[in-house]
Amino acid sequence: MIEFYFEIRAVHIGSVILSGLIFFLRGVGLHAFKASWPMAAPVRFTSYTVDTVLLTSAMMLTVILQQYPLADHWLTVKVALLIIYIVLGAYGLKYAKTPRARLGFWLAALALYLYIVSVARAHDPLGVFTLLL
Amino acid sequence: MTNTKKLWISLAILLVASFSVLLLMGREIYQKAPPMPEQVVSTAGETIYTRADMELGRRVWQSMGGMQLGSIWGHGGYVAPDWSADWLHREIMAVLNAWAAEEGAENYAALSPERQAALKGRLEGLFRTNTYDPATGTITLAEERARAIEKVSGHYEQLFGNDPAFEPLREAYAMKDDTVPDAEHRKALGAFFWWTAWAAGTERPGDTITYTNNWPSEPLIENRPPASSFVWSAFSVLFLLAGIGLLGWHYAVSHGREEEPHDLPPFDPMRGTVVTPSMSATAKYFWVLLALFLVQILLGAITAHYQVEGQVQYGFELANVLPYSLSRTWHTQLAVLWIATAWLGTGLYIAPAISGYEPPYQRLGVNFLWICLIIIVVGSFAGQWFAVMQTLGLENNFWFGHQGWEYADMGRFWQIFLFIGLVLWLVLVGRALWPALRPGAPGRSITGLLFLSTVAIGLFFGAALAWGENTHISMVEYWRWWLVHLWVEGFFEVFATAVIAFLFTRLGLLKLQTATVAVLFATIIFMAGGVLGTLHHLYFAGTPTVVLALGASFSALEVVPLAYIGFEAYHTFRLSKATPWMERYRWPIMFFLAVSFWNLVGAGLFGFLINPPLSLYYMQGLNLTPLHGHTALFGVYGMLGIGLVLFCLRGLKPELAWNEGLLKVSFWSFNVGLAMMALFTLLPLGTMQLIEAINNGYWSARSAEFMQQPIVDLLVWMRVPGDTIFSIGALALVVFVIGLWVRPRYQGVPTEEEERAATTKARA
Numbered sequence: 075m076i077e078f079y080f081e082i083r084a085v086h087i088g089s090v091i092l093s094g095l096i097f098f099l100r101g102v103g104l105h106a107f108k109a110s111w112p113m114a115a116p117v118r119f120t121s122y123t124v125d126t127v128l129l130t131s132a133m134m135l136t137v138i139l140q141q142y143p144l145a146d147h148w149l150t151v152k153v154a155l156l157i158i159y160i161v162l163g164a165y166g167l168k169y170a171k172t173p174r175a176r177l178g179f180w181l182a183a184l185a186l187y188l189y190i191v192s193v194a195r196a197h198d199p200l201g202v203f204t205l206l207l
Numbered sequence: 208m209t210n211t212k213k214l215w216i217s218l219a220i221l222l223v224a225s226f227s228v229l230l231l232m233g234r235e236i237y238q239k240a241p242p243m244p245e246q247v248v249s250t251a252g253e254t255i256y257t258r259a260d261m262e263l264g265r266r267v268w269q270s271m272g273g274m275q276l277g278s279i280w281g282h283g284g285y286v287a288p289d290w291s292a293d294w295l296h297r298e299i300m301a302v303l304n305a306w307a308a309e310e311g312a313e314n315y316a317a318l319s320p321e322r323q324a325a326l327k328g329r330l331e332g333l334f335r336t337n338t339y340d341p342a343t344g345t346i347t348l349a350e351e352r353a354r355a356i357e358k359v360s361g362h363y364e365q366l367f368g369n370d371p372a373f374e375p376l377r378e379a380y381a382m383k384d385d386t387v388p389d390a391e392h393r394k395a396l397g398a399f400f401w402w403t404a405w406a407a408g409t410e411r412p413g414d415t416i417t418y419t420n421n422w423p424s425e426p427l428i429e430n431r432p433p434a435s436s437f438v439w440s441a442f443s444v445l446f447l448l449a450g451i452g453l454l455g456w457h458y459a460v461s462h463g464r465e466e467e468p469h470d471l472p473p474f475d476p477m478r479g480t481v482v483t484p485s486m487s488a489t490a491k492y493f494w495v496l497l498a499l500f501l502v503q504i505l506l507g508a509i510t511a512h513y514q515v516e517g518q519v520q521y522g523f524e525l526a527n528v529l530p531y532s533l534s535r536t537w538h539t540q541l542a543v544l545w546i547a548t549a550w551l552g553t554g555l556y557i558a559p560a561i562s563g564y565e566p567p568y569q570r571l572g573v574n575f576l577w578i579c580l581i582i583i584v585v586g587s588f589a590g591q592w593f594a595v596m597q598t599l600g601l602e603n604n605f606w607f608g609h610q611g612w613e614y615a616d617m618g619r620f621w622q623i624f625l626f627i628g629l630v631l632w633l634v635l636v637g638r639a640l641w642p643a644l645r646p647g648a649p650g651r652s653i654t655g656l657l658f659l660s661t662v663a664i665g666l667f668f669g670a671a672l673a674w675g676e677n678t679h680i681s682m683v684e685y686w687r688w689w690l691v692h693l694w695v696e697g698f699f700e701v702f703a704t705a706v707i708a709f710l711f712t713r714l715g716l717l718k719l720q721t722a723t724v725a726v727l728f729a730t731i732i733f734m735a736g737g738v739l740g741t742l743h744h745l746y747f748a749g750t751p752t753v754v755l756a757l758g759a760s761f762s763a764l765e766v767v768p769l770a771y772i773g774f775e776a777y778h779t780f781r782l783s784k785a786t787p788w789m790e791r792y793r794w795p796i797m798f799f800l801a802v803s804f805w806n807l808v809g810a811g812l813f814g815f816l817i818n819p820p821l822s823l824y825y826m827q828g829l830n831l832t833p834l835h836g837h838t839a840l841f842g843v844y845g846m847l848g849i850g851l852v853l854f855c856l857r858g859l860k861p862e863l864a865w866n867e868g869l870l871k872v873s874f875w876s877f878n879v880g881l882a883m884m885a886l887f888t889l890l891p892l893g894t895m896q897l898i899e900a901i902n903n904g905y906w907s908a909r910s911a912e913f914m915q916q917p918i919v920d921l922l923v924w925m926r927v928p929g930d931t932i933f934s935i936g937a938l939a940l941v942v943f944v945i946g947l948w949v950r951p952r953y954q955g956v957p958t959e960e961e962e963r964a965a966t967t968k969a970r971a
């Protein structure tokens with residue numbers, strides 16, 4: 075599988091960017107324009123598809139590189155934060171009761187997303203904060 | 208004579224005739240099975256193997272999981288090789304390379320094509336000629352074969368032990384280190400593998416085909432599909448088309464005759480069902496089966512992952528405690544167990560509901576049976592764990608450990624226990640149902656038919672008890688398929704048709720007479736192909752050609768009713784829309800519709816894909832088999848089980864509002880996930896293997912070299928999205944069911960008047 079490492083990595087990074095972008099745009103549509111399309115079926119299913127591809131490629135990379143969550147701390151942190159990100163995102167788009175709360179959750183989710191990306195780039199649980207050290 | 212009576216008589220005649228022939232074929236297989244020699248000697252007089260070696264080897268093979276790790280004669284797991292084909296090829300190559308060395312070449316591949324052709328000619332006679340002497344029970348092998356066997360045996364002894372040099376191969380085959388720690392046992396294991404390879408490569412006395420009808424494809428010794436496989440493949444297609452034509456004619460003739468419109472009930476006739484104590488007690492069957500289902504999925508994910516990392520799971524050395532052989536055993540066994548539990552629970556729930564009669568101590572019986580089932584699952588699994596860990600001891604293995612026969616893996620003790628449990632179940636269902644079965648009871652005929660199909664399911668499990676510890680493998684296969692095939696392609700199909708029709712009569716949507724005739728007719732059609740169709744699993748299991756001919760012809764007929772299943776599905780769909788109150792049953796019905804869909808696609812199409820002898824000759828044990836296995840077993844009976852569970856839950860908790868959103872997610876995730884698994888992984892991978900098997904021999908399509916290609920890994924990974932979606936479906940279903948107990952939302956049952964009013968409004 076190492077033969078496909080670069081392709082899979084590209085797919086992974088691509089779907090990370092796409093996933094974040096979709097989340098961002100849906101939030102903008104929802105919070106700034108009160109539009110209904112962010113929750114329309116085609117948009118939701120596109121988002122699910124991208125996230126499934128993202129997850130699959132992530133699992134492939136862990137096996138190719140033999141670096142696993144729980145064993146490698148930056149991956150542990152990534153997975154843990156990912157779960158929180160999903161929850162925040164769900165509240166940010168849908169579940170939170172008031173528009174204000176949804177906006178808050180959405181912004182928090184975006185911040186977390188950026189932090190996760192920084193963890194991934196730094197290969198370090200501290201992510202962007204490694205710069206401070 | 209009434210129409211119904213005629214049908215009953217036809218069914219009886221058909222069953223007697225078919226089972227007579229099937230039994231006759233059993234005798235034929237018994238007589239023509241490849242012989243077990245007393246000893247195998249070389250021309251120089253040295254003893255290579257004895258019968259005791261081979262019998263010991265088979266028991267060792269069974270104890271380590273048998274068919275769950277690699278396969279024999281094409282039956283078993285798909286990650287490790289087919290040991291028969293693998294041994295045969297290795298032995299052939301050892302002989303060829305030794306000859307080439309005598310000619311001063313480095314190996315066979317280094318020879319010129321002319322020399323290769325000459326050696327190949329010599330080889331053919333060496334392998335195909337039958338040197339078994341029935342008088343002395345001795346197989347005599349040429350010296351060069353004795354040397355080759357020594358070599359291959361060494362290979363296997365290292366592979367099944369913990370030689371570090373063989374680590375990569377074990378990893379590729381998903382075998383744990385020290386699969387068989389005992390050196391004597393490893394040697395004996397080779398004796399058994401050798402014998403299966405010998406039968407696959409040696410011609411029957413006075414014939415030009417081998418004991419396994421020339422299976423596996425091995426161009427080096429001219430093991431090619433025999434003429435009979437071409438002939439009966441072509442004829443099987445012919446029979447299929449003829450059957451489709453005939454049944455189409457029948458439908459055309461009877462069209463419009465059966466279904467005079469009748470008054471549909473204005474309210475749900477089952478709404479007043481009183482839930483008796485024994486019916487309430489079935490709830491725990493449904494909880495447990497969902498738990499088993501979740502575990503089954505998890506074990507499936509683990510088993511699939513072993514295909515890319517043979518011993519570890521994301522860095523965790525799981526193979527030491529839960530190796531592939533076990534995860535696959537439990538995965539396949541749980542599939543049958545949770546589906547069976549769904550039906551057991553349904554039967555126990557529905558019987559008193561129909562008859563309105565709660566027999567004394569019924570609840571105690573229901574609870575007792577439930578405890579027995581738990582004990583059987585836990586006990587048989589524990590035995591298998593100790594067996595595969597090789598700590599149980601061979602003397603206990605047959606009774607308490609791992610029998611190694613796919614779908615019939617539990618120890619004999621547990622099989623007997625389960626059989627008793629099934630009989631107990633029949634008694635419990637039968638006694639509650641009794642008032643509805645007495646002469647003169649309304650709907651007696653269809654109730655009786657449904658009950659008969661459950662009796663057949665229960666009793667046919669008895670086929671698993673027909674073989675013993677040392678029964679010839681061809682006969683074990685024969686009885687094993689009595690169990691597996693006659694269940695899934697016979698009585699389960701009848702049960703599925705009968706139970707759905709039955710529920711519709713209960714709901715007043717189908718007239719009793721119409722439903723009875725339709726179900727009887729369907730039973731006859733299913734049984735016409737299904738009983739003798741059993742033989743399609745035995746084309747290459749050491750059986751004579753007549754088995755191949757009958758198996759191919761009759762199993763093709765099994766697809767005939769499936770080709771028309773659209774009729775049934777459409778009918779079901781229309782009935783579900785016939786009255787407003789049917790909305791209550793929307794999700795059970797959706798699952799019943801999925802049953803029809805996958806019956807066509809999984810059983811009919813993917814089943815027939817591998818069914819003609821010429822196809823199965825190459826496809827057996829490639830990924831095209833699980834393509835069919837998954838789509839048919841989950842697609843048809845898994846979906847049916849879930850539909851039935853939902854139906855029972857409706858009755859158990861009539862006053863609750865359902866979280867339809869969860870069921871919708873669940874339903875579509877199951878269907879989409881299953882389709883993705885089939886289309887992204889199993890079908891493409893199976894097709895790749897097929898081409899390889901046709902071009903270079905069966906062994907090659909199953910070899911580590913082939914299966915370790917990056918593209919194969921990639922295809923296996925392509926399962927992840929589909930399997931993830933599928934799992935979400937299961938989780939949604941479980942959350943739904945838990946919600947009914949933990950966070951019930953009461954909406955009350957609509958009164959009869961309300962339903963009546965809604966119906967009148969809808970009609971107007």
Ligand code: HEM
Pocket residue numbers: 281282283613695696743744745762763765766806810811814815817818823827828832833835836837839840843844
């Ligand atoms: C709903 C009905 C059916 C179910 C649940 C079912 C299930 C299965 C299962 C579980 C296997 C074993 C797969 C394995 O070894 O991994 C199998 C094998 C097979 N099935 Fe079916 N099946 C059904 C209907 C059919 C039909 C209608 C046909 C074709 C007429 C068919 C033809 C076959 C063949 C040829 C094999 C392979 C036999 C072998 O390797 O010995 N099946 N089926």
Ligand SMILES: [Fe+2]
Pocket residue numbers: 692696740741743744
């Ligand atoms: Fe079958």
